[in-house]
Amino acid sequence: MAEQGKGTSYISGKESRRITRFNRRVTRKLEKQRADASKDPKLYTTKMEDPENIVEFDNVCTYFFSDVGVVKAVDGVNFQVPRHSTVGIVGESGCGKSVTSLSLMQLLQRPSGQTVGGEIRFNKGDGSAYNIVNTPNSIMEKIRGNQISMIFQEPMTALNPVFRIGEQIDEVIELHNPDMTEEKVKARSLEMLDMVGIANKEGVYNMYPHELSGGMRQRICIAIALACSPSLIIADEPTTALDVTIQAQILDLLQNLKDRLQSSIMLITHDLGVVAGMADYVVVMYAGRVVEKGTAEEIFHHPAHPYTIGLMKSKPVVGQKVDKLYNIPGSVPNPVAMPDYCYFRDRCEMQCARCSGKYPPEIRISGTHVVSCWRYMEEGKVLGYPKSVDVSTL
Numbered sequence: 001m002a003e004q005g006k007g008t009s010y011i012s013g014k015e016s017r018r019i020t021r022f023n024r025r026v027t028r029k030l031e032k033q034r035a036d037a038s039k040d041p042k043l044y045t046t047k048m049e050d051p052e053n054i055v056e057f058d059n060v061c062t063y064f065f066s067d068v069g070v071v072k073a074v075d076g077v078n079f080q081v082p083r084h085s086t087v088g089i090v091g092e093s094g095c096g097k098s099v100t101s102l103s104l105m106q107l108l109q110r111p112s113g114q115t116v117g118g119e120i121r122f123n124k125g126d127g128s129a130y131n132i133v134n135t136p137n138s139i140m141e142k143i144r145g146n147q148i149s150m151i152f153q154e155p156m157t158a159l160n161p162v163f164r165i166g167e168q169i170d171e172v173i174e175l176h177n178p179d180m181t182e183e184k185v186k187a188r189s190l191e192m193l194d195m196v197g198i199a200n201k202e203g204v205y206n207m208y209p210h211e212l213s214g215g216m217r218q219r220i221c222i223a224i225a226l227a228c229s230p231s232l233i234i235a236d237e238p239t240t241a242l243d244v245t246i247q248a249q250i251l252d253l254l255q256n257l258k259d260r261l262q263s264s265i266m267l268i269t270h271d272l273g274v275v276a277g278m279a280d281y282v283v284v285m286y287a288g289r290v291v292e293k294g295t296a297e298e299i300f301h302h303p304a305h306p307y308t309i310g311l312m313k314s315k316p317v318v319g320q321k322v323d324k325l326y327n328i329p330g331s332v333p334n335p336v337a338m339p340d341y342c343y344f345r346d347r348c349e350m351q352c353a354r355c356s357g358k359y360p361p362e363i364r365i366s367g368t369h370v371v372s373c374w375r376y377m378e379e380g381k382v383l384g385y386p387k388s389v390d391v392s393t394l
Helices: 013-037 097-105 137-143 165-176 182-195 201-205 214-226 244-261 272-278 296-301 306-314
Strands: 045-047 053-066 069-082 086-090 113-123 128-131 148-151 232-236 264-268 281-286 289-295 362-364 381-384
Touching (some): 013 053, 013 113, 045 113, 053 264, 069 086, 069 097, 069 113, 069 264, 069 281, 086 097, 086 272, 097 113, 097 264, 148 214, 165 201, 165 214, 182 201, 182 214, 214 244, 232 244, 244 264, 244 272, 264 272, 272 296, 281 296, 281 306, 289 296
Parallel strands (some): 086 281, 148 232, 232 264
Antiparallel strands (some): 045 128, 053 069, 053 113, 113 128, 281 289, 362 381
């Protein structure tokens, strides 16, 4: 039995101690660098590449230093969120969608979770930007919930069960507007409840979360997220656990509020139908990397990457009868020991000769359409390769 256990997942006691010592050393160093950055604003301020973007992810690497090794949850991610637009991020569970958004909010479980490389540039509105990777906690507390807000994944557990709804909305407004009187804070909270379509706003203001349905709780989460009129809204699976009619209402509400507040939305979802109906741009992630990005029309009508094509084939079509739905064969590679070639190669049904080489670069195949696939090497413009961080050098 001992011999059978010594497979690829087996770690000896000596190796486990080495990994623990390494993790402790690296995370302490990264935490110290973050603390030192607070002493000089130049270390966490930068400029936007395009002032028309609200946020830019530039070769972002977010790793988790676990007991079995370094998990590269997000590894060289590049994409932008333009002003007043909706960007949908799609991909299977574990591909790095939520970790990307948590990296932007600095809500990773530290010290084990660390953004170890790249830049996340958040537009301050005056041409300059915060590099969120290095931004100290004191500044992030002013940004988080105020300029960047997040609608979390599970409405049934996102609210605090021991506080009334009104207190939870008031808290966000008071934190970012300390000069507001109690009367003005309450009036703003009631205004937000009315804005998200709650008819009995006075009654709901005094209720506890357990007295509300799932759809009502999700509206409360949206009211909390939008209370300070943020310039960027992160919606992480905003329709999870809701029935179809409520889903449609929530999505319509989000779209209307985005237009009303002149905000941008980063929409994270598994549901391709939701993305097709809401997103202006789509980012497809696989195994911690962006494999394709473009406008919603390009991704849905002209998918280029074999993974995106597989996703499109696997969704049911109204009026089309099939014996069983298509599923992509194989499984995702081990995140602790990622291969040095294309991560999708072992599952791909469209392999070419170049696929046996290194990981493919980002290739622009139209003005807004970018794909990481060797099949387009001859017909597109190479933009660059995603850059991993060698953790041994940290």
